[in-house]
Amino acid sequence: xxxxALLIILSGGxxxxxxxxxxxxxxxxxxxxxxxxxxxxxxxxxxxxxxxxMDAGVTVETLQQLNPDVDVxxxxxxxxxxxxx
Numbered sequence: 305x306x307x308x309a310l311l312i313i314l315s316g317g318x319x320x321x322x323x324x325x326x327x328x329x330x331x332x333x334x335x336x337x338x339x340x341x342x343x344x345x346x347x348x349x350x351x352x353x354x355x356x357x358m359d360a361g362v363t364v365e366t367l368q369q370l371n372p373d374v375d376v377x378x379x380x381x382x383x384x385x386x387x388x389x
Contacts, residue, residue, distance in 0.1 A: 347383040360387045 345356055353376045357364045368376060370386040 341387070343386060343388050345385045345387050347379045347381055347385060349381045351379055351381075353379065356385065356387075362387060 341360070345360060347356070353364055353367055357367050360367075364376075367385060367387070370389065374383065374385060
């Protein structure tokens, strides 16, 4: 019985392991993935500038600065918006 308990503890299955035995990954975080994502977004039906900004990981103000010629109150499907410089 003591041997079984020792094997469980040594394998990391004991109660002191904290349950966090997952290896570290080198995958980018969601924010990093957004920042390295596309530089242009094509507007779809029902899109809002705030929703596009949130999905792209930028502020509404940034989108307005990058797209000064776009009427943000009247986005049209097919319009192309710059997301980053």
